[in-house]
Amino acid sequence: MKIEMPKAEDTHMFGTQLADVLRPGDLVILTGDLGAGKTALTKGIGAGLGVSGTITSPTFVIARTHRGGQRRIPLVHVDAYRLGGLEELDDLDLDTDVATSVTCVEWGAGLAERLSEAHLEIKLVRRADDVREIELLAHGGDWTQRLAAFAHTLSCADHASAIPAQTGAESETHPSTDHHQSAQKTPAETNSARQDRTIGAAC
Numbered sequence: 001m002k003i004e005m006p007k008a009e010d011t012h013m014f015g016t017q018l019a020d021v022l023r024p025g026d027l028v029i030l031t032g033d034l035g036a037g038k039t040a041l042t043k044g045i046g047a048g049l050g051v052s053g054t055i056t057s058p059t060f061v062i063a064r065t066h067r068g069g070q071r072r073i074p075l076v077h078v079d080a081y082r083l084g085g086l087e088e089l090d091d092l093d094l095d096t097d098v099a100t101s102v103t104c105v106e107w108g109a110g111l112a113e114r115l116s117e118a119h120l121e122i123k124l125v126r127r128a129d130d131v132r133e134i135e136l137l138a139h140g141g142d143w144t145q146r147l148a149a150f151a152h153t154l155s156c157a158d159h160a161s162a163i164p165a166q167t168g169a170e171s172e173t174h175p176s177t178d179h180h181q182s183a184q185k186t187p188a189e190t191n192s193a194r195q196d197r198t199i200g201a202a203c
């Protein structure tokens with residue numbers, strides 16, 4: 001499936017909706033150029049899961065685990081931009097967390113597939129008009145069926161009322177766990193506030 005996201009808020013909302021179908025052990029690999037919206041989408045997934053801590057495009061940290069909220073599903077957010085190869089991925093020692101969490105890996109194509117037999121690939125393209133095209137691709141497991149169900153849910157949702165109200169900054173003291181540090185990166189990234197999900201499927 002392929003859809004258009006005119007604004008960052010739309011991408012965020014899409015992530016919150018996607019979170020509804022995510023389960024512990026799921027691997028999501030996000031691809032797209034700098035500033036394509038990988039972190040924006042991951043923020044939406046984190047908001048949908050209700051995890052703790054502000055999701056950022058980290059300056060030094062390669063992987064961060066955000067504690068689960070009401071659904072008790074943590075989010076492992078990995079930015080593989082600077083990972084040199086499979087050995088460095090293994091050094092992050094993510095296996096235990098991946099089994100019990102939803103894991104989103106930016107720049108993970110060709111690398112992060114080893115974390116799980118099945119995964120969801122999300123391709124983001126920034127068009128000249130700044131609209132993002134998001135394509136979801138099923139890889140193994142039951143992702144084909146889950147994507148079909150998700151597409152049905154989306155077709156039922158009212159996107160006109162999709163923009164949620166902002167709730168402000170996070171307040172927890174130790175909301176997340178960092179796995180690794182690396183050199184500085186300067187991605188196009190804004191630290192938008194966490195948002196509540198307001199969409200409900202209507203059919």
Ligand SMILES: Nc1ncnc2c1ncn2[C@@H]1O[C@H](COP(=O)(O)OP(=O)(O)OP(=O)(O)O)[C@@H](O)[C@H]1O
Nearest residue numbers: 005006007008011034035036037038039040187189
């Ligand atoms: N439709 C849209 N979807 C997502 N982001 C958008 C959209 N329109 C504008 N933006 C802006 O584009 C930027 C996307 O940045 P983001 O950090 O999510 O990209 P990224 O793919 O994670 O980049 P990097 O590879 O540097 O990590 C944000 O500043 C966001 O506000």
Ligand SMILES: [Mg+2]
Nearest residue numbers: 038039057106
């Ligand atoms: Mg990013």
